[in-house]
Amino acid sequence: MRALVVGGGPAGTTAAIALGRAGVEALVLEREETDRPVGIGLALQNSPLRALHTLGLLAPVVERGFSHEAVDICAPDGTVVHRVVTEPLVPGTPPMVAISRVALAGILSEALAATQGTEIRYGTSVTDLRDLGGGVEADLTDGSTERFDLVVGADGLHSTVRAMVLPAAPEPTRAGQLIWRVSAPRPAEVDRYLLTDLGPRGRVGLVPIADDELYLWFLQPDDGGPRVPEGQRLAALRQRLTPFGGLVPLVAERLRPDVDHRALAAMLLPPPWHRGRVVLIGDAAHTTTPHIAYGVGMAIEDSVVLTEELGRGGTVEAALQAFTERRFERCRLVVETSLQLSRWEVDPPADPTLHHQLTGHALAALSEPL
Numbered sequence: 001m002r003a004l005v006v007g008g009g010p011a012g013t014t015a016a017i018a019l020g021r022a023g024v025e026a027l028v029l030e031r032e033e034t035d036r037p038v039g040i041g042l043a044l045q046n047s048p049l050r051a052l053h054t055l056g057l058l059a060p061v062v063e064r065g066f067s068h069e070a071v072d073i074c075a076p077d078g079t080v081v082h083r084v085v086t087e088p089l090v091p092g093t094p095p096m097v098a099i100s101r102v103a104l105a106g107i108l109s110e111a112l113a114a115t116q117g118t119e120i121r122y123g124t125s126v127t128d129l130r131d132l133g134g135g136v137e138a139d140l141t142d143g144s145t146e147r148f149d150l151v152v153g154a155d156g157l158h159s160t161v162r163a164m165v166l167p168a169a170p171e172p173t174r175a176g177q178l179i180w181r182v183s184a185p186r187p188a189e190v191d192r193y194l195l196t197d198l199g200p201r202g203r204v205g206l207v208p209i210a211d212d213e214l215y216l217w218f219l220q221p222d223d224g225g226p227r228v229p230e231g232q233r234l235a236a237l238r239q240r241l242t243p244f245g246g247l248v249p250l251v252a253e254r255l256r257p258d259v260d261h262r263a264l265a266a267m268l269l270p271p272p273w274h275r276g277r278v279v280l281i282g283d284a285a286h287t288t289t290p291h292i293a294y295g296v297g298m299a300i301e302d303s304v305v306l307t308e309e310l311g312r313g314g315t316v317e318a319a320l321q322a323f324t325e326r327r328f329e330r331c332r333l334v335v336e337t338s339l340q341l342s343r344w345e346v347d348p349p350a351d352p353t354l355h356h357q358l359t360g361h362a363l364a365a366l367s368e369p370l
């Protein structure tokens with residue numbers, strides 16, 4: 001069996017690794033010339049870590065990332081008022097790891113290179129897909145035409161594959177919040193994930209992602225105004241961080257100048273996530289806001305479940321149908337929970353504990369077996 005995987009992000013690379021290990025040849029097309037992950041760091045919760053364990057990739061992630069026991073929610077002065085705790089699902093390993101996006105991309109690209117039967121072509125995409133019944137013919141941007149048994153669209157939020165095979169899919173919607181992301185050298189005092197909440201004025205996360213590195217994110221309501229120009233972002237972010245106490249001022253002094261700033265978006269593709277032998281995974285099928293840190297996590301889980309379903313020996317179409325059935329409710333829980341948390345951050349509910357309750361409920365449900 002031979003698969004075409006469009007997109008070389010977390011979804012595409014983990015899919016190719018999982019398929020390759022199951023004996024399916026996989027050609028990955030990545031339109032960029034090199035791995036160029038967007039953003040700085042990310043957190044992987046217990047279930048995605050379990051999925052990485054299935055792929056044999058948990059050890060390097062733990063080694064190159066920063067292990068966390070909990071997320072500490074702080075009052076503006078830095079006092080811890082609540083802890084979000086999850087249980088590890090792989091005995092002897094942490095329940096959460098935060099890691100730099102570049103480090104994760106490096107681990108996945110090394111694993112892909114070491115997986116027999118896989119190939120990645122950079123600077124290449126797909127221009128047409130033709131369903132031949134028993135296979136799919138794909139025209140590639142390098143001028144070649146090749147035939148595959150399966151096509152996996154792992155090309156992110158603005159998926160070209162989705163537009164080709166499911167043109168009636170819903171458009172991504174703006175979530176009503178803006179995020180700022182930036183890195184800094186980690187001061188020794190920031191030795192855990194700290195989240196400080198100032199209600200509708202914003203929330204800030206300090207996330208160690210390696211021994212010497214941390215990632216700061218700041219979320220604020222989207223007022224619809226013009227975006228701060230690139231050269232002015234660091235000063236604008238520092239200004240927005242001035243009401244925060246605790247360890248935030250210490251980190252604010254050390255921030256690097258390269259600040260990523262964007263509006264949050266979400267999208268959930270209604271089932272089915274496939275047409276014929278073409279299936280969508282990762283952000284191409286479900287894009288979430290980062291409120292429970294599960295976007296990459298869902299992508300990794302998708303790759304594991306897709307490969308399990310293809311391994312059952314039925315038809316490709318039946319496997320793709322079973323894949324969506326196993327994944328849809330779980331991904332809906334992530335997308336809808338995250339959007340609700342986002343709305344409450346803009347327009348807080350009368351009961352301030354609802355935010356923690358919903359987060360705890362979702363993380364517990366997501367700890368169940370895939």
Ligand SMILES: Cc1cc2nc3c(=O)[nH]c(=O)nc-3n(C[C@H](O)[C@H](O)[C@H](O)COP(=O)(O)OP(=O)(O)OC[C@H]3O[C@@H](n4cnc5c(N)ncnc54)[C@H](O)[C@@H]3O)c2cc1C
Binds near residue numbers: 031295
């Ligand atoms: C602010 C923010 C914070 C986040 N924090 C977290 C977190 O803490 N934890 C977490 O798990 N998730 C987090 N996420 C979500 C996470 O980044 C995404 O869910 C994840 O990157 C999705 O992976 P993907 O491979 O599906 O898509 P992408 O990462 O978008 O990768 C798609 C790849 O496909 C390539 N591509 C696109 N179009 C084509 C084409 N036509 N042909 C060939 N290649 C193509 C792109 O260049 C890219 O390499 C966060 C997201 C945001 C916005």
